[in-house]
Amino acid sequence: DYVLSQHAISTGQTEADSMAARYLARAETTVAEALRLLADLRASGRVTCSLPDRTAFGMTAFNSEFVVQIGLTDEAGTLICGEPMGALAAPARLPVAEKGDPSVMLSVLSDGKDKRQAVVTLRVDDRLRLVARLASRALDIQAGASYFEDSSVTSIYLDDGSEWSKFAGKWTESDQSSPLVSTMSSERYPIKVRVAVDEAAAKKSIASLRAITIILSTLAGLGVFIIVTWSMWRQSDGDSFSRAVDNHEFIPYYQPVFDLMTGEIRGCEVLVRWLRPDGTMVPPGQFLPYAEATGAIRDITRQLMAQTVVDVSDIYDKNPDLKLAINLTAMHFNDLEIMDDIKRIYGNSKIRYEQLCFEVTEQHPLKDLALSRAIIGRIQALGASVALDDVGTGHGGLAYLQKLGVDIIKIDKMFIDHIGTDHSSQTIVDTLVELGHQLGLGIVAEGVERPDQVEHLKSIGVVQAQGYIYSPPIPVKAFREFALKSLERAKSGLGTRTDKPVEVSDSFASLTVSVDDEADAA
Numbered sequence: 001d002y003v004l005s006q007h008a009i010s011t012g013q014t015e016a017d018s019m020a021a022r023y024l025a026r027a028e029t030t031v032a033e034a035l036r037l038l039a040d041l042r043a044s045g046r047v048t049c050s051l052p053d054r055t056a057f058g059m060t061a062f063n064s065e066f067v068v069q070i071g072l073t074d075e076a077g078t079l080i081c082g083e084p085m086g087a088l089a090a091p092a093r094l095p096v097a098e099k100g101d102p103s104v105m106l107s108v109l110s111d112g113k114d115k116r117q118a119v120v121t122l123r124v125d126d127r128l129r130l131v132a133r134l135a136s137r138a139l140d141i142q143a144g145a146s147y148f149e150d151s152s153v154t155s156i157y158l159d160d161g162s163e164w165s166k167f168a169g170k171w172t173e174s175d176q177s178s179p180l181v182s183t184m185s186s187e188r189y190p191i192k193v194r195v196a197v198d199e200a201a202a203k204k205s206i207a208s209l210r211a212i213t214i215i216l217s218t219l220a221g222l223g224v225f226i227i228v229t230w231s232m233w234r235q236s237d238g239d240s241f242s243r244a245v246d247n248h249e250f251i252p253y254y255q256p257v258f259d260l261m262t263g264e265i266r267g268c269e270v271l272v273r274w275l276r277p278d279g280t281m282v283p284p285g286q287f288l289p290y291a292e293a294t295g296a297i298r299d300i301t302r303q304l305m306a307q308t309v310v311d312v313s314d315i316y317d318k319n320p321d322l323k324l325a326i327n328l329t330a331m332h333f334n335d336l337e338i339m340d341d342i343k344r345i346y347g348n349s350k351i352r353y354e355q356l357c358f359e360v361t362e363q364h365p366l367k368d369l370a371l372s373r374a375i376i377g378r379i380q381a382l383g384a385s386v387a388l389d390d391v392g393t394g395h396g397g398l399a400y401l402q403k404l405g406v407d408i409i410k411i412d413k414m415f416i417d418h419i420g421t422d423h424s425s426q427t428i429v430d431t432l433v434e435l436g437h438q439l440g441l442g443i444v445a446e447g448v449e450r451p452d453q454v455e456h457l458k459s460i461g462v463v464q465a466q467g468y469i470y471s472p473p474i475p476v477k478a479f480r481e482f483a484l485k486s487l488e489r490a491k492s493g494l495g496t497r498t499d500k501p502v503e504v505s506d507s508f509a510s511l512t513v514s515v516d517d518e519a520d521a522a
């Protein structure tokens with residue numbers, strides 16, 4: 001606050017100085033212009049009160065910006081003629097001319113009240129002087145910042161103390177006020193200017209700067225806090241994070257995907273969890289941004305894919321219709337590295353390429369759409385499919401659908417949640433499904449939690465779904481048991497053509513949405 005106040009005072013002083021300089025410059029210009037006109041008249045011999053000379057006076061004044069009347073005074077200082085006449089013809093008495101008077105004189109005429117007028121005189125001879133009355137508007141300029149107009153007092157006066165002009169707003173100097181004052185004197189003429197500016201107004205003028213400064217310093221403080229916290233995290237958790245990647249602490253959880261019509265299991269989505277050595281389970285929301293920012297997500301995805309081979313390849317080998325969905329991030333579409341990973345991990349495994357589905361999310365923008373499209377094409381060429389995840393919630397919109405050439409769309413929980421309660425969300429679901437059908441795409445509904453959602457999805461032709469109504473993401477052991485049981489039921493005909501949602505077996509019914517419980521289940 002002290003720094004800002006000092007800044008305000010210094011800005012106010014600078015403003016007062018430049019106002020004074022501008023008024024002084026204008027006063028000098030005005031006097032110089034009047035003198036030039038008078039000198040021209042004297043040089044051309046227009047120094048009598050004859051008609052032609054008076055006409056010349058009138059014309060000269062008429063054409064001048066700053067001079068309103070030109071005339072002649074006698075030795076007593078009385079105006080003996082002046083043009084134009086009219087209101088300006090009021091007798092003007094200048095100081096009596098004295099021998100040795102300077103050739104040029106600047107005086108201020110006053111009506112004794114508040115009217116003052118500056119005049120410039122030029123000696124013609126010992127008796128006569130040419131005189132030019134200056135327009136009072138000559139000094140009426142916008143000399144300073146508009147917010148100072150009401151908070152400043154400007155006086156332009158002559159060396160002898162007579163005031164030529166004064167400009168004042170509502171503010172007046174008083175003993176209580178602490179003005180910022182600037183005084184300047186002309187080096188050419190006996191003119192002085194004094195500008196006084198209200199210090200309080202100067203301080204007020206930086207109120208917005210003060211607000212901005214407060215906001216910026218708060219943000220800067222916040223920034224420092226984030227950087228310090230981030231670097232501390234990097235040193236502690238950050239280090240433990242890279243150790244965790246090296247130690248393969250990132251494990252796949254499996255969320256079953258179901259056929260709504262038959263109740264059979266159709267596959268699963270692989271969802272990462274960080275299982276720390278102390279047994280705590282960290283959900284992806286807490287480390288994925290860091291993993292993506294550092295590029296560690298590439299290693300993590302590789303490890304997850306490799307683990308799926310270990311975890312479920314026997315089941316997938318025997319059930320070729322089962323699908324396995326793997327989440328990729330935008331980074332995976334920056335180069336062809338993911339292709340090498342997929343081929344190396346699944347190429348010689350019992351999980352066929354045709355059983356794989358790679359999910360690309362709309363949440364993070366893809367850097368290079370053409371390259372992304374090419375990578376998607378290569379994945380499809382292997383026989384795997386590609387799904388657009390979180391459709392309608394992120395960056396891509398319909399452009400991703402049109403340009404990426406995906407095979408499946410996954411309708412986000414955000415829209416599924418509002419089926420039956422919010423008309424517009426339901427319309428979005430209906431429209432996406434319709435669009436998916438028109439484009440010949442597979443459709444998977446995510447985050448299904450209620451039977452009415454199942455009913456509606458079935459009624460609009462959605463066949464596949466995942467969600468807590470069936471099962472949350474579960475650890476491998478639980479998933480294997482569940483999948484084997486479900487597949488067995490299907491084979492024995494028990495799971496076919498049921499219109500009811502599939503019941504989760506008792507062991508899974510005890511699983512809840514909380515990560516801790518998921519950890520327990522592990």
Ligand SMILES: Nc1nc2c(ncn2[C@@H]2O[C@H](COP(=O)(O)O[C@H]3[C@@H](O)[C@H](n4cnc5c(=O)[nH]c(N)nc54)O[C@@H]3COP(=O)(O)O)[C@@H](O)[C@H]2O)c(=O)[nH]1
Pocket residue numbers: 255269270271272273283284285288297304327328329389390413446447448449466467468469472473513
């Ligand atoms: N690049 C990678 N991203 C991944 C990976 N694993 C997960 N993720 C992404 O992290 C986000 C959060 O995932 P998660 O906490 O696992 O949440 C998933 C489900 O648990 C949750 N879900 C599923 N059904 C329901 C439900 O009925 N109710 C409810 N409240 N939540 C439910 O939704 C998440 C599924 O996300 P999605 O991928 O959109 O299918 C999430 O964005 C993951 O994508 C990874 O290995 N790589």
